[in-house]
Amino acid sequence: MNKEQDWPLYEIFIRAKSGLDHKHVGSVHATDAAMALEHARDLYTRRQEGVSIWAVRSADIVASDPAESDAFFEPARDKIYRHPTFYDIPDEVKTL
């Protein structure tokens, strides 16, 4: 058996219905973008789970590094004043 190479990998994102964000659902292998969409349709929307599909070459995705995530997300950690609960407002004051 001679070894076959996998076709390029595409990450698949599906919008379940209009008004919702596309959500990552998995991946498919395909020779090109058109085939990626068809495979994604056959694989991930057999029961009308989507009205729109995005396919992105996995190799083209830029991701933050989980090993660095402490440092990477550190700037937001001490800024609790960005949350509404940081502020003391008397109970008598309504709709604030």
Add this chain to the structure above:
Amino acid sequence: MYTQGLDSLGKDCLRDETRDGAALESRFQARVDAEEKIEAKDWMPEAYRRTLIRQISQHAHSEVVGMLPEGNWITRAPSLKRKTILIAKVQDEGGHGAYLYSAAETLGVARAELVDQLLAGKAKYSSIFNYPTPTWADVGAIGWLVDGAAIMNQIPLCRCSYGPYARAMVRICKEESFHQRQGYEIMLTLARGTEAQRAMAQAALDRWWWPSLMMFGPTDTDSKHGAQSMRWKIKRFSNDELRQKFVDTTVPQADYLGLGVPDPELAWDEAAQHYRFGPIDWSEFERVLAGHGPCNRERMEARCKAHEEGRWVREAAAAWAAKRSAVAMQAA
């Protein structure tokens, strides 16, 4: 799942030996203990990665090989309705294989490599698919019992510590219920039919009962690495717990059909609120797993043949894509 605890039959688990590794490993275990999900690029012990690759790929192979026993009946389904249902069911199983290969790939293994392992006979898949489907009733029994056992195994996997596997399992579990219900409906139709149809249903139950119980894997006392998988929260219940649960839910379903479970020792234990069942023939399980079941060779031949006969399609698609991108490059 169809992996029937096969993961526990594989290589022993290794520990990272460096002190650094030990610190990383204890942080990893703390995350698992806190029910945090582990994601693809997160640090994980090598043994955890290997265990998952083995389990997920065996599971994927099982879904793919699992298309064969039922596919055998697509052209001979008794009505157009049953035929379209069966096609949809078999197509789902192919889809389950694809979801799972996709999850396995997030661990850094190529899908082609996993498929090669299967075709070369080096990978395991669930022993259940090495049994024949001589009658239409077998299609009903598979949906009811085999998919039923799979559901029992798969529901806890939806909470598996590895995120991509857990998410694939959620998707799969949503589809399995249809599989089990259509199978039971076939059995119900036969059980309410003629004497010959009832006999056919009973014979299928007789064939599939014990192999279905074996799907849960070796008994806990013989399952070597079950404890590690539990600690890693890959597994949530032991093989015997799941098997018991399956028996408890399935026996009343058989009663409703008016069919008999082929186990003279089967009895309701009022005190324990469980069915007690007779001993499983583990030598049969080992034999089938080792490649000597009724259809092991046939299944692998069919799989290899399909792969070879599809080769020209894959090559043509790749050639077409290469040509198109060359044309696009020239135009640019």
